[in-house]
Amino acid sequence: MSCAVTDLSGFLADHPSVIRVALTRVRGSSPRNAGTEMIVSPGALWGTIGGGQLEHIAIDAARAMLRDGALQRELDLPLGPEIGQCCGGRVELRLTRMRASDKRAALDRAQADAAALPHVYVLGAGHVGRALAQQFQHLPVQCILIDTRPEELALNTAQVETRLRVLPEADIWQAPAGSAFVVLTHDHALDFLLTSAALERGDAAYVGMIGSATKRAKFKRWARTHCDGQSIDGLTCPIGATESRDKRPAVIAAFVVAEVMARLTAETAATASCEALKTPMSGNKPGLEGRLA
Structure with missing residues (x-):
């Protein structure tokens, strides 16, 4: 429940x-x-x-x-x-x-x-991953925190689902359409593998990988060579990019959460806007006293 x-x-x-x-x-x-x-x-x-x-x-x-x-x-x-x-x-x-x-x-x-909430997969339970879980637990998403290291998962205190996985890419393959994936493991090679798997789906609402512009460039070259020229147009990297230079995990997580939620709720906002346009206001309404009666 x-x-x-x-x-x-x-x-x-x-x-x-x-x-x-x-x-x-x-x-x-x-x-x-x-x-x-x-x-x-x-x-x-x-x-x-x-x-x-x-x-x-x-x-x-x-x-x-x-x-x-x-x-x-x-x-x-x-x-x-x-x-x-x-x-x-x-x-x-x-x-x-x-x-x-x-x-x-x-x-x-x-x-x-x-049950209908979008899934957010946080792939990596290090400092930033756990900080993400702490914030996502309060939002209308199903957050799943995944790592290959039991000792890191044991440090999580957020009320989110945790999964110890030898092959975390399997969770990416089995995720529902429209899921969000935030990749921030302890291993750059694993980051590349998981990010490639998330992009390959073609139906993710968000795919983000922690790192710099240099890491993005390296991943682009790697994907071109090892993934049949895979495009990285759908990749957000660096994640949570703002003018802030604060590198504390909780601060980084706040910017990333805002980025993910903006993407997940974009369709909802567009739908609400369309509905509002369909229902123009009417000026022929009774006074407030009548409406409260």
């Missing part, structure tokens, strides 16, 4: 009376997309619908339902000066008191979401 599902299960067990707040429709700019949900108890929260005044209004409405015994409520809110926000969009919310069946359905959704 994933950490997210475990957390939700614990929350529902600790808070028997809860309201599910779901974004059912989004038009224009909004902090979160349609389908996002948050669960509200009298004194705690699980999840978020974007924060700000929108979330405060939803929380107040949900807790009023818990006090009053209400079962369901609909809200239609402009994300503008009426509620102290400036996103410019509009959202519709459905607030529902959760029965046992609703809680089971929420856990099923969380499990399905966890």
Whole structure:
């Protein structure tokens, strides 16, 4: 069971009376997309619908339902000066008191979401690899930390999957389409082998190899000679390249994680933008008081 599902299960067990707040429709700019949900108890929260005044209004409405015994409520809110926000969009919310069946359905959704998360393979459990795992564990990905050295894997404390492998390239071959691969082993020859395997797939969302411009040039020559002229156009090397010269593992990892997540979420962002363009705002809406009734 994933950490997210475990957390939700614990929350529902600790808070028997809860309201599910779901974004059912989004038009224009909004902090979160349609389908996002948050669960509200009298004194705690699980999840978020974007924060700000929108979330405060939803929380107040949900807790009023818990006090009053209400079962369901609909809200239609402009994300503008009426509620102290400036996103410019509009959202519709459905607030529902959760029965046992609703809680089971929420856990099923969380499990399905966890299973659908993109895979990030960190190939090398040295200082930077472990720093990457520490950061990826908090993000919506399935992070797998792989190494040939048991002593390095034993130093990992992140809540990610770890794999001790003699042939880590086998994990690359078996990875789902759209996975990300970050190669940073203790051996340059192994780095070249694993990077070549990741590029050969042709369907990776991200392939990165730690190193310098010189290492990239050496890998290009190696791939041309040993991999039938393999192109390295899809390779990111150096990884996490910025103006920063800070070489501490946690700092390097932060830049690499940002790079990987930008690549993994690019399609999601493009889809959300297209959906927003399909749903223009309407000016013929009732006042705020009517929408909160």
